[in-house]
Amino acid sequence: DGGITQSPKYLFRKEGQNVTLSCEQNLNHDAMYWYRQDPGQGLRLIYYSQIVNDFQKGDIAEGYSVSREKKESFPLTVTSAQKNPTAFYLCASSTSGFAYEQYFGPGTRLTVT
């Protein structure tokens, strides 16, 4: 089955720890994205990548880091510098080009205490 997988579904961490969220796609999409969604709010872009070994900051990149070493994978690290990391994190991918829609993974709910 083609799609986007994110793991784990739920993640709990102590404050001060870095944590890496996994995102894998087998849709052969060039572009991949990370969003954060807080309760009652819209999606906010953290980072995106249009091609392997290249990525750009989104609107709220501070406290996050990414890598794009393979086309299929776009892991997100939430560092201890992120002041309010508890949120629902969504990974998406799309074919390059503005006419193409995004497809989302099932998301990871991160809780930091």
Added chain:
Amino acid sequence: RKEVEQDPGPFNVPEGATVAFNCTYSNSASQSFFWYRQDCRKEPKLLMSVYSSGNEDGRFTAQLNRASQYISLLIRDSKLSDSATYLCVVNINTGNQFYFGTGTSLTVIP
């Protein structure tokens, strides 16, 4: 000013009703438009793309008005299963970024 704005609702409608949502966008260079559906605590899923000529998929009709810079979604004969949050999404083709509205909440009541 936000790139994309939606009325958050909530819209509470009886089964069988027709309901319409609008979404405005601020950048006249916007190139492509989509409606997504998001169920509670789930990921957004593509409902339909919005074409310049308008398009229909069963009970759902989407329209684009470039002159007034808005898109609309019409749902006819509402079902209980239509209860969800509907997200308006715009792509401005600057770095291939997608801009999301905050969503409109719909509850269909028996």
